[in-house]
Amino acid sequence: MIEFESVSKTYRDGTHAVSDLSLVVPSGKITVFVGPSGCGKTTTLRMVNRMLEPSSGRIVWDGEPLKSRRRTTLRRQMGYVIQSGGLFPHRTVLENIGTVPGLLGWDKTKIRSRSRELLDAVGLDRKLGERYPAQLSGGQQQRVGVARALAADPLVMLMDEPFSAVDPVVRGELHEFFLGLQRQLSKTIILITHDIDEAIKLGDQVAILRVGGRLAQAGAPQELLERPADAFVEGFVGKDRGYRALSFMPASAVELGSVRVVRDASGAGNEGPVLLLDGDAAPQGWIDPARGGHVLRMGALFDPQVDTLRVALDSALTSPVGLAVAVSRDTGRYVGVVSADDILAQVTEARAALDDPTTGTPAAAAPEGATPAGATPVEAAQADDAPVDETPADERPADERPADETRADETPAVHDTATAEEAANSTGTAAEPLEGDGPSDEAAPTTDVPPEGADEVERAPADQLLEADERAADEPDAR
C-alpha cells in the first residue's frame, strides 16, 4: 500500500498545489483521484514516482518511505500513463511498448514477444504493431499507452487521465477492457480523472480533491454518493447521484411479472403488451399494438442475477412499452418483466434499509437534500429518465464534464500536452541527471528545483530526450 502522510506541495512561485494530503492507497486496488482542473491531481501523481518531491510530509510505500528508494528503481517498478497519451511519435507501436524493457537491457527477441503479448492484452491487433502513433485512433493510442506502462510488469500503475481523449462510446469500451485486465493483474493503481462518472465506475476507492489539493472526501464510490461529506462533494457528485447510486444495488431482488408471449408475430392481436420470443425463448421484440404483425425493437435487456438496478432501470426506460425485459444471460431465455415504477419502489426499500437505527436519521438524508427542489433520490431518479451524460454539456458545471469537453472551452491546463520530461519518465527512467538520484534525504530537493538544463529538457522532442536518457541509463549510477 502507498500512504500519503500529510503531504503538501508548494511550487516555487508559491502555488499550493497539494495541501496536507493524508490517504492510504490499498494494494491491488484502483484508487481514483478526481477533481476540477488545477486541483493538484497530476502533482500528486508525480510525487508518487518522485518526479516531484513533497514540500512537507512523506509518502510511504509498503512501509518504506519513498525517499529511501532510488528514483530509477522506483520508476521501473511503477508504470506511468501520461496525461494525453505521450507516445513517442517516431517510434512504432511495438517500439513504444518495448521502451522500458529496452532500457532494462532485455534481449530483442524477448522484448518483441513481450510487446506482442501486450498488444494482445490490451486488445489491439498485432498488425498495428508496425504502425506509428499518428496512424492510430485516439482509443488505440490510449491502449498503447497502457501497454507501454505495463511492459515491465510494474507493481504500481500511475495513470493520468488515461481515457480522456476519446469519445464516450470508446471510453466505455476502454473502461470495460481496463476493468477486465485489472481483474487478471490486480495492480495497485492510482488513476486520475476529471470525470466523476469514470471515477465511480472504475474506483475501488475514490478521492475527491478540491482546488489547492485539499482532500474533500475519500471512500468507496457508494459511500460518496450516499453520504457526501459537504456541499462541495455534493455538488461534485452532482444531482444525478440518486440515479448513479442505482449502480450499486443488485437487481436480484426485483419482483418480476409476466406478459403475454407469442412465437409468431402474425395474429398476436393488439391487446396489451405482447412479447415475441424465438424458438429458444429469447426475446425478439414487442408486438406493435397499432400495427398488427409489426414488431417494435427491443429495449436493453437485463439479467437480474448479475445486473444492477441501474441496468434494470435503463432497460425499462429504453423499452417501447415501458417494461424492462429480464433474461438469463447464460441461455438468453426470457424470465420476466418489470416496470420502471416497480424498480423505483425497490430503490425506496433499499434506501429505507440504509436508515440509521441509532439516530433515526435516514442515511440518505444528505443526498436527498441536494436533489432539485428537495426531491428524494427516488424522485430524482424518476426525473432523471435520461442517462446522466445526456444532460447538455454546457448546462453542467465544468467539473462534471468529461475531460475532453472541459478542455475545449476552458483555459488550457498546465499539463494539457505531455512534456518530454513526462514522456521520458513514463519509460521508467529518470529525466533528472542520475547523480540527483541518491537514496538519501539530502539528495532529494524539498522544493521543485528543476534539474540543470530543465528548460531545454521540456522543449526537447520526446525521442531525443529518450535517447539522452538511454545513455544516462547505461552509465553507472552515481552515488
Ligand SMILES: Nc1ncnc2c1ncn2[C@@H]1O[C@H](COP(=O)(O)OP(=O)(O)OP(=O)(O)O)[C@@H](O)[C@H]1O
Ligand atoms: N511547475 C509548476 N510551477 C508552478 N505551478 C504549477 C506547476 N505545475 C503545476 N502548477 C500549478 O499547480 C496546481 C495543480 O496543478 P496540477 O497539474 O497538479 O493540476 P491537475 O489537477 O492535474 O489539473 P488538470 O486536471 O488540469 O490536469 C495548478 O494551479 C497549476 O497551475
Ligand SMILES: [Mg+2]
Ligand atoms: Mg493533470
